Amino acid sequence: MQAVLEKHLSSSWYNELKEEFEKPYIAELSQFVRGERARGLEIYPPAKDVFRAFELCPFDQVKVVLIGQDPYHGPGQAHGLCFSVQKGVTPPPSLKNIFQEIESDLGLSPPPHGCLEAWAERGVLLLNATLTVRRGAPESHKGRGWERFTDTVCQKLAQRQEPLVFMLWGKSAQEKAERALNGTHNHLVLKAAHPSPFSAHRGFLGCRHFSKANYFLKEQGLSPIDWKIT
Numbered sequence: 001m002q003a004v005l006e007k008h009l010s011s012s013w014y015n016e017l018k019e020e021f022e023k024p025y026i027a028e029l030s031q032f033v034r035g036e037r038a039r040g041l042e043i044y045p046p047a048k049d050v051f052r053a054f055e056l057c058p059f060d061q062v063k064v065v066l067i068g069q070d071p072y073h074g075p076g077q078a079h080g081l082c083f084s085v086q087k088g089v090t091p092p093p094s095l096k097n098i099f100q101e102i103e104s105d106l107g108l109s110p111p112p113h114g115c116l117e118a119w120a121e122r123g124v125l126l127l128n129a130t131l132t133v134r135r136g137a138p139e140s141h142k143g144r145g146w147e148r149f150t151d152t153v154c155q156k157l158a159q160r161q162e163p164l165v166f167m168l169w170g171k172s173a174q175e176k177a178e179r180a181l182n183g184t185h186n187h188l189v190l191k192a193a194h195p196s197p198f199s200a201h202r203g204f205l206g207c208r209h210f211s212k213a214n215y216f217l218k219e220q221g222l223s224p225i226d227w228k229i230t
Contacts, residue, residue: 009051009054009055010055010058010059011058012058012059012060012061013054013058015059016059016156017152017153017156020149020152026145026149028144028145029144029145029146029149032141032144032145033132033141033144036132036141041134042075042134042135043132043133043135044071044072044073044074044075044077044078044132044133044134044135045078045079045080046079049078049080050080050131050132051080051131052079052080052081052120053080053081053082053125053126053128054125055080056081056117056120056121057120057121057123057124057126059156059157062123062124062125062157062160062164063122063123063124063164063165063217063222063225064164064165064167064213065124065125065127065154065157065164065165065166065167065177066083066124066125066126066127066167066169067082067127067154067167067169067172067173067176067177068082068083068127068128068129068173069128069130069170069172069173070128070129070130070133070138070141071133072085072092072133073133073134073137073138073140074135074136076088076089077092078133079115080131081116081117081120082126082128083095083126083195084114084115084117084126085113085114086115087113087114087115088113089113089114091113091114092114093196093197094195094200095114095195096110097195097196097197097200097204099111100205101195101204101205101206101207101208101209101210102210102227104206104208105208105209105210105211106211108227111228111230112230113229115229116229118230122226123225125157127150127153127154128150129146129150129173129176130142130144130146130150131146131149131150147176151176151180154177154179154180155179155180157180158177158180158181158182158185161186162220163188163216164187164188165187165190165213165217166181166187166188166190167190167209167213168189168190168191168192169191169192169194169195169204170193170194173194174191177189188213188216190207190209190213192204192207193207210225210227214227
């Protein structure tokens with residue numbers, strides 16, 4: 001796993017997480033995921049994309065933290081960024097609602113695809129709580145260690161002196177971030193319902209998190225996020 005860390009993470013993430021990757025639970029997690037793939041099971045995202053969010057958004061460049069749950073569990077969808085799908089894949093309903101809120105909040109028309117890599121490259125860490133999943137089996141890799149690892153990621157970010165924006169959609173994301181923030185901090189915490197069709201109309205649509213995030217960043221003397229995707 002140490003070799004994986006060195007290959008896929010920027011030096012800033014490596015410095016923050018190298019001790020975590022030496023802990024026994026990471027070896028057990030790695031063995032579990034490799035075993036799943038060795039059995040011929042389809043595991044998403046592909047191995048090369050498991051740490052894609054960290055590749056595209058180095059630790060010292062994070063401005064906004066967006067927390068999802070499982071990767072998408074359909075073929076060709078997941079590529080290591082929460083809520084994002086690869087180009088050519090129809091955006092799932094939650095992502096369509098995200099684009100709808102951006103249009104309402106910022107006046108930006110929905111993009112021609114659902115790939116959010118541009119956001120990651122601009123400072124948005126698109127972090128799932130669990131980084132792998134079995135095809136067609138949501139939460140199939142839950143409780144195997146990923147949550148502990150991503151809790152540590154959130155804690156490292158929460159400890160940063162430079163202010164961040166945490167955009168927390170749904171109870172799961174909110175509870176995860178609250179554990180990491182643990183009281184007094186200088187970050188902006190934005191909470192809303194999950195963008196899923198089951199809950200989007202109960203507080204996500206109309207939350208205006210994108211403009212609120214940018215207003216806060218500008219107040220802190222930081223450049224805002226360009227949310228436009230082309």
